[in-house]
Structures are given as structure tokens and as C-alpha cells.
Amino acid sequence: MDTLEKIKFDNFGLIPSIVQDFKTGEVLMLAWMNKESLRLTIKNQQAVYYSRSRKKLWFKGEESGHVQHIKAIYTDCDNDTILLKVEQVGGIACHTGRKSCFFQKLVGDNWESVAKVIKDPKQIYG
Amino acid sequence: MDTLEKIKFDNFGLIPSIVQDFKTGEVLMLAWMNKESLRLTIKNQQAVYYSRSRKKLWFKGEESGHVQHIKAIYTDCDNDTILLKVEQVGGIACHTGRKSCFFQKLVGDNWESVAKVIKDPKQIYG
Secondary structure, three states: OHHHOOOOOOOOOOEEEEEEEOOOOOEEEEEEEOHHHHHHHHHHOEOEEEEOOOOEEEEOOOOOOOOEEEEEEEEOOOOOOEEEEEEEHHHOOOOOOOOOOOOEEEEOOEEEEOOOOOOOHHHHHO | OHHHOOOOOOOOOOEEEEEEEOOOOOEEEEEEEOHHHHHHHHHHOEOEEEEOOOOEEEEOOOOOOOOEEEEEEEEOOOOOOEEEEEEEHHHOOOOOOOOOOOOEEEEOOEEEEOOOOOOOHHHHHO
């Protein structure tokens, strides 16, 4: 796909992807994509990442049901970062059961958890 | 600083930092930080990154005047990504003179430029 030609993947073949709620603008997570996952994300209009820990494609929501429908895809001035605007099914992007992965806020010298767990991960992942 | 102990930098000593407009929620850019730049960002309450191309600290806005005042700092569930909410001085984060670096939107098979240049980079950088 010519669309992907200008996109710059790093030395590991990966590109960081920022994921944002298309309605509220809340940043939900940052995940990594390889060329194949970006191609599939565009094709399926549903987020597919590359799991660096599991070393394989990660079809977001495969287990949890918390899939992300693509509303828009952007790249930046250097073509080395992706921004996805998504509809987050279930309202939970994080494996901790929170809406966003960015729930730890720096308050003074401490990282405080500032977002509630919407659903117990044990219930999400069975 | 104990605050930085739990933060996980990659094998190159870097961590990706998402930068978001604290008022509108618009994602402005993604930049990289090393430990020193994160420490200085917290201390100065102004964004300091690490330039991978120039291989040195990058005091954002040093040349352009487009500094970023820190409104909030978050880390994610894995402690391997930073999210900054900032006040973008001059309303321009991108070196192309646009507000956000994410001005290329995928429309069909093409990346279309969907944001206007607010200020000519020649005027910004002299």
C-alpha cells in the first residue's frame, strides 16, 4: 500500500501510536505498530498494534472486547508517529480496567492514581 | 529524585512523551525525554526534551519562543510513556509553523494536510 511508503518505522520496524478518544480528546494509551499492524488498522478500521512483550500482532480488544473503532488517522511532521482518534468500545482502554492508561498524575513528588477502575480486570479477562 | 525511580526509560535511556494542549485536548506533538530532561521539565515546569537527531537536551522554545508551560504530568500503567498537558506559548508547537505536528490526515489512500501554517518557519527561526 503506497499509503505506508512515507511512514518511518524505527530500527525495530515499529512506530509509536497515540490513541485518543475521538469525542472527548482524552489520550487513552500509547501503543506500537509495525507495518503490518498499521496496514490492518487501516484495512479493518479497527486498531491493531504490535505487542513488544509478546512479539506478535495485538488485535486490541480480542480478549476484552474493548476494541477501538477508527475515526481518523494522522501522522506527524516527521512521519514517525501515528495519532489515532478512536471510539473506545466499553469505555475502557487500559488493562487495569480504567478508561485511560494515563491515570497516574504527578502531585508534588508522588504519582497519584487519579482515575477509578471501571471494571475489575479479573472480570474483563476472565 | 525519587519521583523518577519508577519511570522506565528504554534501552537508549529514552521515554516517549505525548504533549497535549491543556485546554483543548489537542495532541500537539510527541517528543522524547531522557532522565535529565524529565527532571528538568518537572523542576522548571517548562518542557525539556532530548533531541535524538542533535543528541542533546532540547529546551523547547529556546529558539522559537514557543515554550510549553507544564500544567500536568502523567505516566501510564506501564510507567513507560509520559503525558504532558501544556500551555503552548504562541499557539504553535510544530516546527512547520502549525499548531500541532499531527496535521497530516489519512483521507482515502492519501495523507492530506489539514491544518494551516500559522507562521512561516522562516519568521519563527530567523
